[in-house]
Amino acid sequence: MSQKLSCGIVLARNEAGHCLTLLLRAYQYWDFPKGFSEAGETPIETAVRELHEETGIDEANFDWGERFMETGPYSRGKVARYYIASTSQADVVIGPSPDTGEPEHHEWRWVSFDEAYDMTAPRVREVVRWSRQVIGV
Numbered sequence: 001m002s003q004k005l006s007c008g009i010v011l012a013r014n015e016a017g018h019c020l021t022l023l024l025r026a027y028q029y030w031d032f033p034k035g036f037s038e039a040g041e042t043p044i045e046t047a048v049r050e051l052h053e054e055t056g057i058d059e060a061n062f063d064w065g066e067r068f069m070e071t072g073p074y075s076r077g078k079v080a081r082y083y084i085a086s087t088s089q090a091d092v093v094i095g096p097s098p099d100t101g102e103p104e105h106h107e108w109r110w111v112s113f114d115e116a117y118d119m120t121a122p123r124v125r126e127v128v129r130w131s132r133q134v135i136g137v
Contacts, residue, residue, distance in 0.1 A: 003073060006080045007046040008034020009060060010131040013087050013110060019137040021116050021128075022092065024054060025107040030119045032127070034080055043068075047083050054104060056093035060085035069130045071123050082127050084134055113137055 010032050011022045023030045035050035037043065044066055052058050064084050071080045092108045111119065113135075117128045 003077050003079045004036060005043065006034045006036055006078055007043045007050065008032045008080060008082050009047045009051045010082050010084045010127060011051065011057070011060065011087055012084065012131075012135055012137075013090060015090070015110070018112065019135065020110040021113055021131070022055065022057075023109055023111055023116055023119060024094070024105040025109075026105050029121060030109075030116075031080075031121075031124050032082060034082070043081055044083060047081075051085075053095050053098065055108065056091070056095060057087055057089045059087045059089050061087065064134050067134065069127055071127065074123055080123075080127075082131070084131050 013020050024033055033051045033054040035046065037046040048060055051060055062083065063086050066083060068081050068083045073079055094103050094105050094108060096102055097104045113128055113132045117125050120128060
């Protein structure tokens, strides 16, 4: 089975001295903004585009470099690659899918990394753990 790479961003934002991260909910699953590449895109370009399409956020500062973490295969061979970026933008607008015209997500939340760990599935929890360590929160 071939793997399909989905690329996304663990977004960190400082609010009143607390580091928050953005999660999106599709059905009962919480995850970071991510999606598949378009022709000619690098993985990090995909992650930035997907962040903007899914949240309206266009500020992503790669303060920790372009290091990433990939999950093991899930859901019919998908692999998710996550980068870490910071932003000062707090407003989120859940955009429609370019394919269907309907929103891909049902809800969004800025949460602490502890809350993100508790809200996510085991595959995503490993990303939460890794990103906390890299960010130092």
